[in-house]
Amino acid sequence: MRGTARTVAVAAMSAVALLAAGCGSGDSGGDQSSAAGGKTGGEITVRGCNPQNPLVPSNTTETCGGNVIDAIFSKLVHYNAETAKPENDLAESIDTTDNQNFTIKLKQGRKFHDGTEIKAKNFVDAWNYAAYAPNGQSSGYFMEPIEGYGDLQCTGTGDDPCAGDGKAKADKLTGLKVVDDYTFTIKTTEKVSNLPVRLGYSAFSPLPDAFFSDPKAFGDKPIGSGPYKLDAWNKEQSIVLSKFADYTGDFGGKVDKITFKIYTESDAAYNDVIASNLDITDEIPTSALIDDKYKQDLPDRNAQKETGVIQTVTFAPTKVDPNYADPKIRQAISMAIDRDTIIKQIFNNTRVPATGWVSPVVDGYKADQCGEYCTYDPTKAKALLQEAGGFKGDKITLSYNADAAHKDWTEATCNSIKQALGVDCVATGVVDFATFRTQIAERKMKGMFRTGWQMDYPSIENFLAPIFKTGASSNDGDYSNPEFDKLLTQAAASTDEAEANSLYQQAEALLAQDMPAIPMWYGKTTMGWSDKVTGVKITAFGTIDFSSVALK
Amino acid sequence: MGTYIVRRILQMIPVILGATFLIFAMVFALPGDPVAGKCGERPCSAAYRAAFIEKYNLDDPLPIQYGKYVVNLAKGDLGTTASDTPVADQLKLRVPVTGKLALMAVAFEALVGILAGVLTGIRKGGFLDNLVLVSTLVLISIPIFVIGNVAQLYLGVKFGLFPVTVTSSNPTFYELLLPALVLGSLSVAYVARLMRTNLVENLRSDYVRTAISKGLTKRRAYGLHALRNSLIPVVTFIGFDFGALLGGAVVTEGIFNIPGVGGYIFRAIRVRDGASVVGSVTFLVIVYLVVNLLVDLLYGLLDPRISHD
Numbered sequence: 001m002r003g004t005a006r007t008v009a010v011a012a013m014s015a016v017a018l019l020a021a022g023c024g025s026g027d028s029g030g031d032q033s034s035a036a037g038g039k040t041g042g043e044i045t046v047r048g049c050n051p052q053n054p055l056v057p058s059n060t061t062e063t064c065g066g067n068v069i070d071a072i073f074s075k076l077v078h079y080n081a082e083t084a085k086p087e088n089d090l091a092e093s094i095d096t097t098d099n100q101n102f103t104i105k106l107k108q109g110r111k112f113h114d115g116t117e118i119k120a121k122n123f124v125d126a127w128n129y130a131a132y133a134p135n136g137q138s139s140g141y142f143m144e145p146i147e148g149y150g151d152l153q154c155t156g157t158g159d160d161p162c163a164g165d166g167k168a169k170a171d172k173l174t175g176l177k178v179v180d181d182y183t184f185t186i187k188t189t190e191k192v193s194n195l196p197v198r199l200g201y202s203a204f205s206p207l208p209d210a211f212f213s214d215p216k217a218f219g220d221k222p223i224g225s226g227p228y229k230l231d232a233w234n235k236e237q238s239i240v241l242s243k244f245a246d247y248t249g250d251f252g253g254k255v256d257k258i259t260f261k262i263y264t265e266s267d268a269a270y271n272d273v274i275a276s277n278l279d280i281t282d283e284i285p286t287s288a289l290i291d292d293k294y295k296q297d298l299p300d301r302n303a304q305k306e307t308g309v310i311q312t313v314t315f316a317p318t319k320v321d322p323n324y325a326d327p328k329i330r331q332a333i334s335m336a337i338d339r340d341t342i343i344k345q346i347f348n349n350t351r352v353p354a355t356g357w358v359s360p361v362v363d364g365y366k367a368d369q370c371g372e373y374c375t376y377d378p379t380k381a382k383a384l385l386q387e388a389g390g391f392k393g394d395k396i397t398l399s400y401n402a403d404a405a406h407k408d409w410t411e412a413t414c415n416s417i418k419q420a421l422g423v424d425c426v427a428t429g430v431v432d433f434a435t436f437r438t439q440i441a442e443r444k445m446k447g448m449f450r451t452g453w454q455m456d457y458p459s460i461e462n463f464l465a466p467i468f469k470t471g472a473s474s475n476d477g478d479y480s481n482p483e484f485d486k487l488l489t490q491a492a493a494s495t496d497e498a499e500a501n502s503l504y505q506q507a508e509a510l511l512a513q514d515m516p517a518i519p520m521w522y523g524k525t526t527m528g529w530s531d532k533v534t535g536v537k538i539t540a541f542g543t544i545d546f547s548s549v550a551l552k
Numbered sequence: 553m554g555t556y557i558v559r560r561i562l563q564m565i566p567v568i569l570g571a572t573f574l575i576f577a578m579v580f581a582l583p584g585d586p587v588a589g590k591c592g593e594r595p596c597s598a599a600y601r602a603a604f605i606e607k608y609n610l611d612d613p614l615p616i617q618y619g620k621y622v623v624n625l626a627k628g629d630l631g632t633t634a635s636d637t638p639v640a641d642q643l644k645l646r647v648p649v650t651g652k653l654a655l656m657a658v659a660f661e662a663l664v665g666i667l668a669g670v671l672t673g674i675r676k677g678g679f680l681d682n683l684v685l686v687s688t689l690v691l692i693s694i695p696i697f698v699i700g701n702v703a704q705l706y707l708g709v710k711f712g713l714f715p716v717t718v719t720s721s722n723p724t725f726y727e728l729l730l731p732a733l734v735l736g737s738l739s740v741a742y743v744a745r746l747m748r749t750n751l752v753e754n755l756r757s758d759y760v761r762t763a764i765s766k767g768l769t770k771r772r773a774y775g776l777h778a779l780r781n782s783l784i785p786v787v788t789f790i791g792f793d794f795g796a797l798l799g800g801a802v803v804t805e806g807i808f809n810i811p812g813v814g815g816y817i818f819r820a821i822r823v824r825d826g827a828s829v830v831g832s833v834t835f836l837v838i839v840y841l842v843v844n845l846l847v848d849l850l851y852g853l854l855d856p857r858i859s860h861d
Binding site: 050052059133137140161162235267274275 | 598599600601602603604637641642645701704705708709712715716717719721805806807808809811815816819822823824
C-alpha cells in the first residue's frame with residue numbers, strides 16, 4: 001500500500017484501556033499468571049538493585065536504574081505488557097509516508113511530576129541533550145538515525161576526543177523541528193521503518209525544563225512523567241515511588257506506593273519473600289531453581305516468562321584468530337553443542353534452546369532460522385568438520401567473565417564440543433566483566449567468547465543491526481556481509497511492516513550460512529511474590545508490570 | 553603516657569600515606585576498563601567514556617592521580633564514587649551499621665569466649681572442657697556462609713524467631729542480633745581456646761603457686777593475677793578481630809542484606825570504582841591504627857610491667 005500513511009496508533013485499543021481505567025481497573029489484557037483484580041491502593045515492596053548512574057533516562061543502560069526509570073517516565077509509545085506491541089502513550093499519532101519524515105502529534109494535558117505540561121520542545125531538547133557528545137550520555141547513540149547526529153559528535157582522537165579541533169560542530173539535531181506546542185517532526189538520515197517502535201525506549205523520554213537548569217540535582221531526584229513519581233532515593237538502600245495524582249495516561253498502576261529495596265544477593269531477597277518481608281522478587285536464586293524448589297516454597301505465587309534476551313557464543317574476528325574462519329567449522333561447533341541437556345542440567349529449564357538469532361518475543365520472529373545447524377547432531381558435526389579439513393589450532397577456547405555464573409555452562413558446552421568433535425575445548429575464565437569486555441573491544445580475545453543481548457525495543461531489527469551490521473557498535477566478531485547489510489537497508493526503507501519483517505528474516509537466514517555467532521538459548525525471567533499481592537505479570541522485558549500489581 | 557600517645561599518633565601519618573599509596577597503586581594496576589560494566593552488556597560510547605575519564609582524572613599518570621587524591625584527603629574529601637555520590641556520605645551511612653554489628657559480634661565473642669575459656673581452663677579435662685573443645689572445633693570447621701544460611705533458614709524463615717534480613721538503614725539491636733551471633737561464632741571459638749590455653753599455662757606458673765602458698769585465696773590468685781596475665785594475647789586477638797570485622801564481613805552482610813562497609817568495598821572492587829575502594833580502605837586503616845593503639849594502652853593496664861612512660 002504505497003503512499004498511505006502508516007500509523008502506530010492503536011486508537012480503538014487505547015480507548016478501551018481508557019474506559020477500563022475509569023472504572024478503577026487497568027487490566028486490558030487477559031490473565032497470565034494469577035487472578036487479576038485486587039484492591040486499589042496500599043503499598044508494596046519489590047527487589048531492587050543499585051543504579052550504576054544518576055537516574056537520567058538518556059544515561060541509563062543497565063537494568064537496575066532502568067527498572068526505576070521505566071516506572072517514572074512516560075514515552076511516546078508504551079510496550080504492551082503481554083505482547084510487547086507498541087501502543088501510543090504520550091503520542092496522539094506518529095505518521096510517516098516515506099519512513100524518513102515523521103510527524104508526531106502529542107496528547108494535550110499530559111503533565112510532568114512538577115506540574116508543567118509535556119510539550120514538543122521537551123522531547124526535542126532532551127534528544128538534543130542526549131545526542132550532544134560532550135554531555136557524555138551513555139544512550140546518546142540511540143539518536144543516531146536522526147539527521148545531523150554526526151555533527152554533534154566529537155571527532156578528535158586520543159584521551160579526550162572533544163578537545164581542540166575535535167569539538168562537536170553543532171549542539172542541535174537538524175532533523176528535529178518543533179512545529180507547535182503539540183507537534184514536532186523527525187527527519188532521519190536514512191530510512192528507518194521501525195522508528196516508531198524505537199520511540200518507546202527510555203532514552204526517548206521527554207525531560208522537563210527543570211532538568212536543563214540542573215542536570216546533577218535531577219539525576220538524584222528525577223522529575224518524570226509516568227504513573228509513579230520518585231519520592232526518595234536512599235543511596236544503596238531503597239528507592240521510594242508513589243502514585244502521581246495528576247497522571248492521565250492509560251497505563252496507571254493500582255498501588256499507591258512502590259518501594260524498591262536494594263539487595264546485593266538474590267538469596268536474601270528470596271528468603272524475604274518467603275517470610276513476607278518483601279512482596280515481589282524478579283530474580284529467583286539458583287539454589288531455589290534446583291528441582292523447581294521455588295514452586296514448593298511459593299505455590300501459585302510464581303511465574304515464568306520468556307523475555308527478549310539471547311545468549312550467544314561469538315567467534316573472534318578472522319584477523320584475530322584465523323582458525324575459525326571457515327563457516328563449516330563454526331557450524332560444526334554449533335551442531336556439537338547439546339543445548340537441551342545443558343539447559344536441563346545447568347539451568348533447571350530456565351532457558352529455551354535458541355533456533356535463531358532473534359528472540360521469539362519480538363514482532364517479526366521466525367522460528368528455526370538456524371535450522372539443522374542449531375540442532376545437536378554429533379555425527380553430522382564431525383563430518384562437517386572433516387569436510388572443512390579439521391580444526392587447525394591445538395584447542396578450541398570459550399572465554400567467559402568469571403565474576404558471574406558462566407563457568408558451569410561454558411564448561412558443559414566445551415565438554416559437549418569435545419565429545420562430539422574429538423577436538424580439545426577449554427572454557428577460559430577472565431577475571432571480571434570489565435577485563436573481559438576490554439579484551440573483546442581491543443580485539444585481543446582469541447577463539448570463542450560468550451556474548452549476550454538484551455533487547456532495547458521489541459523489534460527484529462534490534463537483534464540484527466546493532467550486532468551483525470558492518471561496523472555496528474556491538475559487532476564483536478567484526479562480521480561483515482554486504483548482502484546482509486543491503487537487506488537491512490531495504491527493510492529499513494520498506495513502508496510495509498510485513499515486507500520489512502520478511503526482509504529482516506532473509507537477512508537473519510544469511511547468518512546461518514556464515515555463523516558469526518552461535519545462538520545458544522533465549523532467556524526466561526522467573527519471579528516470586530508474597531501472599532499479600534496479586535496480579536503480578538512479567539513483561540517481555542523481564543520486568544514487573546506495575547499497572548496490574550495490586551494488594552489482595 | 554601522654555607523650556607516648558602523641559608519638560604514636562604522629563607515627564600514624566606515614567603509615568596512612570604509605571597504605572593509601574599502596575592501595576592506590578593496586579587499584580591503578582587492576583586490569584580492565586573502568587567504564588566497561590557501566591553500560592550493560594555492551595561497550596560504552598566514546599563520548600560517555602571521555603566524560604567519565606575526564607571526571608575522575610583517569611588519564612593522569614599514577615603519581616599525579618595520587619597527588620590530587622592526597623591533597624583532597626588532607627581537606628577531608630574522600631572523593632566521589634562512580635555512581636556520583638561522595639564516598640564520605642556512603643561511609644557515614646554504612647560505618648554506624650557495620651560498627652554496631654562489629655561491636656555486637658566482638659562483645660559476644662569476648663563475653664562468651666572468655667567465660668568459656670576461664671571455666672574450661674580452671675577445670676581442665678572435665679566434662680565442660682571436653683564439650684567446649686568439641687563444639688569450638690565444630691564451629692571452626694564450618695565455613696561462615698553455611699552457618700549464616702542455616703541460621704537464616706531455620707531461625708529466621710522457618711521458626712520466625714529473628715528477622716530474615718535487615719530492612720532498615722538504621723537497624724535495631726534485634727535486627728542485628730542474629731548476624732552478630734553468626735559473625736562472632738567463629739571468633740568465639742578462637743577466643744575460648746586462646747583463653748583456655750593461656751590460663752592453663754599461667755595456672756602452672758611459679759607466681760600463682762607462690763601467691764597461693766602465701767595464703768591468697770584461689771579466687772584472688774586466679775582472678776587477679778593469672779587471669780590478667782592470660783588476657784594479653786586474647787585482647788590482642790579481639791582488637792585485631794574488631795578491625796577485621798569492620799571490613800571483612802562481606803559474606804554475612806550479603807546473607808542478611810546488611811548495608812555495611814565490607815559489601816561496599818567488595819562491589820566497588822568489582823566495578824572498578826577506585827575512589828570508593830581507596831576511600832573506604834583508608835578509613836579502615838585509620839580504624840586499625842586507633843584500635844591497635846587502644847590495645848597497646850590496655851596492655852599497660854593488664855600488666856604493669858609493660859609501661860608506656
